Amino acid sequence: MKRALGLYAAAAFAFLHVPLITLIVFSVNASRFTLWEGFSLQWYRALARDTQMLEAAWNSAVIAMVSTAIATVAGTLAAYGLWKRASRVLTGALYLSLVTPEIVMGISLLAFFQWMFRWLGWQLGLHTVMLAHVAFSIAYVAVVVAARLRTLDRGLEEAAMDLGATEWGAFRQVTLPLLAPGITAAALLSLTISFDDYVITSLVAGVDSETLPMVIYAMARRGANPSINAISTVIVLFFGTLILISERMRKA
């Protein structure tokens, strides 16, 4: 029984990992077809020369960093405020935004931006993508930080205030340091989700704000291509490392 379970688990892990490993293996294949013809880094060299891809990667990085910075602050403050005293409306809205299908959130933000632009004369662009990413990241940050807050002893802040700390001081000097691992994990999560998002981004992006997932998607629509394997490998390895670090911190 136990051996059968172990064998099954091995098969299940293979199911989860083999598709990605195959992708990585064929990113260093000399042939552009799905036949192994020897090791080559040509697809990575092609990647390094692809200015459209590099520009998109830069856009993605900027969007991810700016939206993560805003969402992390807003989400953390919200989680802390709700920990102090619950608000059914705000908590409900945060959970609702987590289950809102991406396509629905995307078109609602698109409709909102276009409606606003009629009055303000703006255009879709990097800023609308950043706002959209803040919109879907806040709930993730709040949920991760709230999970960390649930493990904290409420008596700590009371003790700090009994010893003369102000409310702000108790938050700043007692709770915030204890929350730091949770906040870091939340920020890394937000960074990953932002960097990966295609559905919402493609709806609210302007002509000058093509992101990496948009380029990959467009290439994938035209058919598979070893360059996609190469960029996918870079993404998988980079974010795999990031998530491992994040998991370490969440457990710390």
Added chain:
Amino acid sequence: MSRLRFWFLLPARVWLIFLFAFPLAIVCAYSLLERGTYGGVELPWTLENYQRLFDPLYGVIFLRSFGLALAATAICLLLAFPLALFISRAGPRKNLYLHLVILPFWTSFLVRTYAWLFLLRDTGLLNTLLQKMKLISQPLPLLYNDGAVLLGLVYGFLPFMVLPLYATLERLDPVLLEAAADLGARPWTVFYRVIVPLAGPGIWAGSALVFIPCLGAYLTPDLLGGGKTVMIGNLVQNQFTTARDWPFGAAASLALMALAAGLLAVFMRSRSREFL
């Protein structure tokens, strides 16, 4: 505290109003208007867009989305249960195995979907291998059908099922299983009379976490289902872009949103909510 709390919650309230509620309210308003001559929306107010959702043409898409989401949830449950059981009994290697589940899951949804495109297409690895082995002469049509979409959904959301199941199974006291065995229960009886009932909250949590995103899936059916309008998400996108029928697209997205919100409400009332 009250004043400080006001400032702490202010950014989230601004988000709630401007980036969540108000955009949805606009979609709500669009869904009650008529389609404009050049795209966009026009008065008068009408309920016609909602009536059109019951047109068999679109009803099929809703039913297919439900069917695919339900099938993906069931398959995920069957695949995840033994895996979660295995991890919960793995002792000191638990964390390693959990990381093996989480790692591919957070890397990139787009990349993981593309991986299946790479494996399943006509000139992909599976067809090439099968042809090399002379098992088939023509490539099998593995891609651009409902089966490929189902596979993509199961692959994409399996970890959502494994983690809550693991959380419940891990707390399960092994003494209960021994007691059942001592009292003469066979392993299978122990499984479905003791383990499964005690894993109930995890089963419901995992099912909700898989079913809800599968129902609203867009990218998976779009890339693996080919050009056809496979699921509700594709219908919504199509109405807002190609068909340029915003009011109907808005009605379809609100119907989808209502389904997701309804499921969330049921879930939050159940005792499984602690696993979110």
